[in-house]
Amino acid sequence: xxxxxLVDDSATMLMSLKSILTKAGYSVETAGHGKEALEKLAKGVxxxxxxxxxxxxxxDGITFVREARKAPGMRFTPMLMLTTESxxxxxxxxxxxxxxxxxxxxVAPDQLLGVIKQVVPGA
Amino acid sequence: MAGLLRRQAVPSTPEAAVRADVVAxxxxxxxxxxxxxxxxxxxxxxxxxxxxxxxxxxxxxxxSLAEVMAGDVVRLAGTLDRTEDQLAQAGDSNAxxxxxxxxxxxxxxxxxxxxxxxxxxxxxxxxxxxxxxKATNILALNAMIEAVRAGDAGEGFAVVxxxxxxxxxxxxxxxSGIGTTIxxxxxxxxxxxxxxxxxxxxxxxxxxxxxxxxxxxxxxIAQAQREMSEMVAGILHDTVDAALQVRQxxxxxxxxxxxxxxxVQFQDISRQMLEHVADAVSQVKRQVEDTIGYxxxxxxxxxxxxxxxxxxxxxxxxxxxxxxxxxGEKAGVAAAADDTPVIELF
Numbered sequence: 355x356x357x358x359x360l361v362d363d364s365a366t367m368l369m370s371l372k373s374i375l376t377k378a379g380y381s382v383e384t385a386g387h388g389k390e391a392l393e394k395l396a397k398g399v400x401x402x403x404x405x406x407x408x409x410x411x412x413x414d415g416i417t418f419v420r421e422a423r424k425a426p427g428m429r430f431t432p433m434l435m436l437t438t439e440s441x442x443x444x445x446x447x448x449x450x451x452x453x454x455x456x457x458x459x460x461v462a463p464d465q466l467l468g469v470i471k472q473v474v475p476g477a
Numbered sequence: 478m479a480g481l482l483r484r485q486a487v488p489s490t491p492e493a494a495v496r497a498d499v500v501a502x503x504x505x506x507x508x509x510x511x512x513x514x515x516x517x518x519x520x521x522x523x524x525x526x527x528x529x530x531x532x533x534x535x536x537x538x539x540x541s542l543a544e545v546m547a548g549d550v551v552r553l554a555g556t557l558d559r560t561e562d563q564l565a566q567a568g569d570s571n572a573x574x575x576x577x578x579x580x581x582x583x584x585x586x587x588x589x590x591x592x593x594x595x596x597x598x599x600x601x602x603x604x605x606x607x608x609x610x611k612a613t614n615i616l617a618l619n620a621m622i623e624a625v626r627a628g629d630a631g632e633g634f635a636v637v638x639x640x641x642x643x644x645x646x647x648x649x650x651x652x653s654g655i656g657t658t659i660x661x662x663x664x665x666x667x668x669x670x671x672x673x674x675x676x677x678x679x680x681x682x683x684x685x686x687x688x689x690x691x692x693x694x695x696x697x698i699a700q701a702q703r704e705m706s707e708m709v710a711g712i713l714h715d716t717v718d719a720a721l722q723v724r725q726x727x728x729x730x731x732x733x734x735x736x737x738x739x740x741v742q743f744q745d746i747s748r749q750m751l752e753h754v755a756d757a758v759s760q761v762k763r764q765v766e767d768t769i770g771y772x773x774x775x776x777x778x779x780x781x782x783x784x785x786x787x788x789x790x791x792x793x794x795x796x797x798x799x800x801x802x803x804x805g806e807k808a809g810v811a812a813a814a815d816d817t818p819v820i821e822l823f
Contacts, residue, residue, distance in 0.1 A: 369533045370533050377735060
């Protein structure tokens, strides 16, 4: 089963996205910020895809992606940024950090699922 | 530098000279005002957050119930489908049973009819006995006559006696025939009632050509049974259709709740927008505090000017497309078209 890790400081976002993905047949791991997500990766959680917010307390999404790329087995794992921000500068930063794509909130459930199928082979 | 500010802000007439203590006094409530506004903004953020979380939880509960309902309906439809099949099988089985019964009764009818025909044959023996009886009467009359003449012709009695003997023989034969036939018919009737091994249910008979009281009654029963089966099958079919419609409605409800759950992202967006507004209010507060400090002599003019808030800087913090458009409209600056895609894969 494809496992998706959701990283967002909004409990509402985590709940709603988890519901959408679970219903679509994915296994879901959640974290409230980048630091917590890194800790989960260090403990052996191996997601097939990471979807992360950008602005979060303790560790922002772009820093998290940069650090997550260094974790074992995470070099080629797709990592999507899901944020309210639409500025090109931030997108470029995320791309340099190793993000796979940039999605601007709000994203419709079918659009999100379509992107996941695009970036995760066999999802 | 304080003089410079005054020169920029007011006319140089003595009566219009700005009093720093008045400026400071008029601005003094503003920081507290801003704090209250900030607190209200955070209240709104907190309350909408809680409301959005509650909405999502409710949606997920509805979704879960819809899934349970869909599962129940699928199971019900499956049960009804099986019942419909079983009913159809029972209907077929009953029809076959009625068919066999009709054939069986026809078989028995035929046998009984044959026996009736044979019993009619007994009439032949009865006729014989009647003839014997008549002849015996004549012989008795003759014997009476001969008895009158006995003295003269004794031989006549011998002839009569011989004829009477023959009649007796014929009577005995007729009686034996009747007895044999009755025994045979009794045995066969008994066999018809107790042994149906000669009945072959596979022999095809055109039942539509048969019209007896029994076939009419059995056909009536079969027809009533067929109509009842069709009625129950119709009810089951309608119930299965209704169950499938409930399933479709349940699926549609799930799609709608998923969409609604997706829309709850508005809370995250509005939270961030309100946080930006709260940040802007805090900048206004700081600027006012600086200005009060400057008017009271605690903040140097250079520091005041250096920390002056900027509309351009405010714009730079507006990271959402909609924020930039609103900012442009209010600042009287045409917002640059936002051509960045909503979804971009690198």
